[in-house]
Amino acid sequence: MKRHQVDAATGRRINEVERSVTLAIGSGSHAVTYAHRTAQGRLFELPLSWYSRDHGYAMSPGYDRADHFDFRREISESCLFCHSNGRTPEPIGCERCHGSSAAHRDRPRRGNILNTRSLDICLQCHLETSSSRFLDSLRLPGREVFSYRPGEPLGDYKVHFAPPAGSDDRFEINSAGYRLLQSRCYRESKGAMTCVTCHDPHSARVKSVSCRQCHAKPHTETDCAPCHMPQRITADAIHVSMTDHRIERRLTFVNPEREDHAPYTGPLVTFFTHADPMALERANTLDPTVDALRRFLAASPNDTSLRIALGRALIRAGRPNEAVAALEKTSDSAGRTYLAVAYAVQGETRRALGILTEVLAENPDHALAWINLGITQEALGKKADAIAAYERAILIQPDASEARRRLHALRQAR
């Protein structure tokens, strides 16, 4: 896959980037998204996907906006948790739903074999209250991404957040679980309704008798889904239609093409699972203070995104030596990039340079690291190296305004 820009002055192609497709995600029943694996083994989502509804290519889910991720959206472990059997991409295997049966085979007794009809088994991947508008869920402290074991309550692994009941009608791509849990059918059938009530778990197909299990004398003999579970265009991936699982009496439609992408800033409550007060406070704090971040991190010391947020907040607050202490413990590219910034603002330029060079060896597409490398090299008086670094940042991220501004200033000064 290739992208370029056209230079307004000369009409020539500039900032051309080409990435090979090494992996396809999605069965193709709705969409196939492509990914590129870098020489260092990192996976990046590519901006074009194939859509079955239109029989053609269009922007990938979440890329229907001007400030999209371009070639820079890393496919993290958390994407692979739902889209793959394990850390390396491969189809979902039996044990993701059935768990290991070894214990029961060795010592057959109650309680050590799984009830696979449990809703939580499907919800480990099919519950997403939002793909990007707010903090949708949090893993419990100490739980690694791939540590969920089928059979355990989902709430022992992660907690979910959502706007208060009845206040959220945005329809998104992975909404089956979230919408079904809001339906009267689910809420008023006292645990009798799970995904397997309607779906065959192995073929995913819908069993024809599913509504009549509970609505023995329906008001019509025709297929129920077109009226009560209609297909709707999703707001986060506008080339995809999905089935609305909220099973309503009368439907209210929202036009996804006219929906704004502004983040939801209203209150969040705990959904399906039970969040403790600190988790709820985290979800509801949009711009946490240094003190709040320190408290959150003390409770979840392995949470990389919290650690990075604390480091950034400390740099912003003019406390770079404390930022160093917080960020030294991370091996994440973004975290190490801020560590370099924390050193640089204290005048330890060579140390910053060393860290940024390491980050870029491991992750050459990290635009922010190139920008910071340029700034560091400027500080060391290496103008040519700084120019090369800014050009590299712009190649990867053409809208990197900081790099453009600095490059322009350097060229003027020459």
Ligand code: HEC
């Ligand atoms: C909580 C589990 C979960 C996570 C995390 C998740 N996805 Fe998905 N995603 C799904 C499910 C389930 C679907 C299919 C939704 C449906 O058919 O209702 C889906 C659909 C998609 C699709 C549309 C293509 C298709 O398969 O129909 C793309 C592309 C996609 N996800 C990419 C990603 C990327 C990239 C990430 C990480 C940033 C990610 N997903 C994270 C569960 C997840």
Ligand code: HEC
């Ligand atoms: C390990 C994660 C995971 C688990 C567990 C899981 N799913 Fe899925 N499921 C997905 C993803 C990802 C997709 C999107 C498929 C794609 O396009 O690749 C999907 C797709 C589906 C589809 C749509 C298939 C199609 O062809 O459109 C159905 C129906 C479905 N799942 C039902 C279930 C049910 C029922 C369960 C529980 C018994 C379940 N899933 C458990 C990840 C999972």
Ligand code: HEC
């Ligand atoms: C997406 C989750 C999921 C995956 C993956 C899965 N199963 Fe199942 N399986 C279930 C559920 C749920 C049931 C219970 C169905 C019911 O009670 O209606 C089940 C039932 C079964 C049964 C009982 C008989 C039947 O068909 O109802 C067998 C045998 C079985 N699975 C074998 C397998 C094997 C072998 C694999 C791997 C090739 C596998 N399953 C993968 C969810 C899954």
Ligand code: HEC
């Ligand atoms: C596990 C049992 C169960 C299944 C399966 C089930 N329902 Fe329901 N449904 C209920 C219960 C319980 C209610 C609430 C009491 C009532 O209205 O009967 C309900 C309510 C409804 C309502 C009224 C919703 C509202 O907002 O007032 C509609 C419409 C409906 N169901 C349609 C369906 C359709 C269509 C299907 C199949 C796609 C289905 N149901 C499958 C149990 C079920």
Ligand code: HEC
């Ligand atoms: C009351 C019946 C019913 C229940 C319960 C149900 N589904 Fe569905 N599901 C449907 C129907 C109807 C479709 C439409 C596709 C079809 O007819 O094959 C569908 C389609 C899907 C699809 C395909 C993508 C889409 O949106 O069209 C996914 C994924 C899915 N269901 C996941 C789930 C999961 C996960 C659960 C449990 C949280 C669940 N469903 C519970 C009836 C049901």
Ligand code: HEC
């Ligand atoms: C042509 C569209 C259509 C089809 C097909 C349809 N329904 Fe309905 N259904 C409606 C409408 C409209 C209402 C609301 C009536 C009202 O609120 O006055 C409704 C109401 C309901 C209700 C709640 C009211 C009540 O009667 O208790 C249930 C339950 C229900 N439908 C189940 C079903 C089932 C099960 C099927 C499939 C066998 C089905 N519907 C097929 C349009 C449809």
